[in-house]
Amino acid sequence: MIKLESKVPEGKLADKWMNYKFKMKVVNPANKRKYDIIVIGSGLAGASAAATMGELGYKVKVFTFHDSSRRAHSIAAQGGINAAKNYQNDADSVFRLFYDTIKGGDFRSREANTYRLAEVSNNIIDQCVAQGVPFAREYGGTLANRSFGGAQVSRTFYARGETGQQLLLGAYSSMNRQVKLGNVEIFPRREFLDIVLVNDHAQGVIVRNLLNGNIEKYSAQAVILATGGYSNVYFLSTNAMNSNTTAIWRAHKQGAAFANPCYTQIHPTCLPVHGEGQSKLVLMSESLRNDGRIWVSKKAGDTRSPDKITEDERDYYLERKYPAFGNLVPRDVASRNAKYVCDEGRGVGGGRAVYLDFSDAFHRIGKDGVKDKYGNLFDMYKNITGVDPYEIPMQIYPAPHYTMGGLWVDYNLMSNIPGLFVLGEANFSDHGANRLGASALMQGLSDGYFIIPYTIGNYLVTENPEKVGTDGSEFKEAERAVEDNIQKLLSLNGKQTVDEIHKRLGNILIDKVGMSRSEKGLVEAIQQIKELRNEFWKDAKLVGRADDLNLTLERAGRVADFLELGELMAVDALHRNESCGGHFREEYETPEGEAMRRDDEFAYVAAWEFEDVGKWQLNKEPLVFENVELAARSYK
């Protein structure tokens, strides 16, 4: 069994972080340059951590599989970033942001971590403005805000629909400054393939140079993983093509506990799948649900065009089932219900899409009014689908978007492996069972700019990890294991391509470990994934060489990891006999069809310990709520 110590400091919630910062040991400025730190990933969390640690004087090495650190998938975030500034004078506060986040997460996150996130949110905005991030402004020159789902105040800062891009380029610029100053070194086109433990402490990494296939070894006194989420396990998701689980999965196989893998977020307003060849799903802002009405035909297998389906033949199912919130129910509720009507064969043309219809809005505010509010989204829809949404109702379908689960970390953001820290979407920390909009950017930057720079110093002073080279037996063994795995993959000469197997995995997961889960489905999924994994290792077909740029090999390694993670997601979902946030178990719904949380039995973090492929041991970290009352969510 793993010992899960959350290390949450004593004291009042609002004082914990402040007091803890004082209690932590600090590294003398002159000594910082003696420490080497490795950062894997250059998104918001990785870049902000690298920049800040460089400023402090640590020697930082950053690895990314991209050709440039600016391409990390944080760049695609659209909507904005929350902060409790209360600039709108609408009674916002750190406590309100904390409360909204913990309630939005359906009371499945740690109070102290979530509170700290809200607490440092304001520093993030200050930092980004000083860096030159061109946030939206009012005419008086102050920062503009907008509102976002799950909150009653206007606290979201934004830069058009490109907030992620601007925040990432801000962190990238700070990191570049440290490159110039010689504190940060960036290694692009390197894929992390394993962590190296020396005396059970994280002391190095094995990476593959993607241009020439060289296996490279690097040592450090601490390793940080900031490698994002695992939505691509579903094959089709809103994640970038190369987003993957390999870093956190291989660390998991070395002993790092994986927490709440079944907590995944499926976003309701994405473009539907158009065909077999589709490579990814595109998200459209959920603000569309403010004016669009969602409906399907009352009849199954209705292939008529939408204008031929009369008003009384349509089922505005969200308005019917949830009269109070209607089309504005939270993401998980909207997604689940779209699945249900499509399962009944009532999706568009009997397929997997529902209509998002603006006809009423056209009557109410005119097409120009709609254009003012949503013009760019309508253009995007037309560009991708070739259909003019001003003439024919949009079609939408939910898509995997974000994963709340990830590697277990304590209050210091350190995993149960000493010296291995995990930041951003890669950890499980702050969002519980569901993440609210505009909170992902906040968490990535909070972890990188304002938490890890403090907690890593405490670790370095307390543990004083030795400086090791890369010649030790641990490095040689890890290198050999990585090379063996590559050879094993390249020797596969079956009939199915890696993508074909990945698509089959995605179909199992979206069907049985997606928006709605049942015991029967999960048991089947576990069996099917095991079989598919065996099939992969017998029947996959790889091409190309190890010592060359080999895109097939890169994908194969990632898919092999997804095939193991997918099973754990199902195992976790099967064990969690309750419904909460993004995890909805059909056996646990109220008579009204709502999620039934079971706080008495399941108010804990499920941290899975790897024993062997397909075999895990469950460890529980109880969640204690001292500052909020556990309430049921209702949107009727």
Added chain:
Amino acid sequence: MNNENLNLALHIWRQESREAKGKFEEFIVTVSPDASILEMLDEINNRLEKEGKIPIAFESDCREGICGACGFVVNGRQHGPLPKTATCQLHMRNFKDGETIYLEPMRATPFPIIKDLIVDRSAFDKIQQSGAFISFNTGSAPDANAILVPKEAADASLDAAECIGCGACVAACINASAMLFVGAKVSQFALLPQGQLEKYERVQEMVAAMDEAGFGSCTNTYACEAECPKGISVINIAMMNRDFIVSKFRSKEVES
């Protein structure tokens, strides 16, 4: 969305490595008009892998037109024929049945070919590292609203900051100039009060890094703006030139 499939003849640049000699390889394909051009390549690659052949190497990541990873030349145009569209957003319905399409890498001396359609754009990072930042340590920021920024300045700064670093401007330019890329970054900071203190040093350092990386000079053909998937304006080049010239005089004064 249910139009007829398209039959196309593709000529795709294949080049094993930087040193190897490249050539066009022909592929005859039938493709859904709803597929993006990259999804069409995915399908070809799937077929090639099944046949035990090496797939076509190309880069892509977000497939939403924002990460800047993708980008090649389609029938002579960077990112293809549509204005303000990155390669990943180019759908096959924009082509006609029976059409012949040529795909080749972005070609520019500072962007050596790595393999097939992939080029090395790391020179862009070197320029950014030379001075594209505000020298400012985490933790010392004043309250965000203590720095007032006129809305017009913030909007213009964001217009420049939308650059995705794809390299189309360079490949489109007869001189392989990176002036639009550099100008956009210089202007983003120069337009904001936060960027004023280091304005002149920044422009000098970035221009020097650009020259050192082997990019050419600007002769005002505006091909860069025409091919930019984000529609970054050449006004940014003019603003950069103004700051650069001022910085030269300014430095001399300081020196003398």
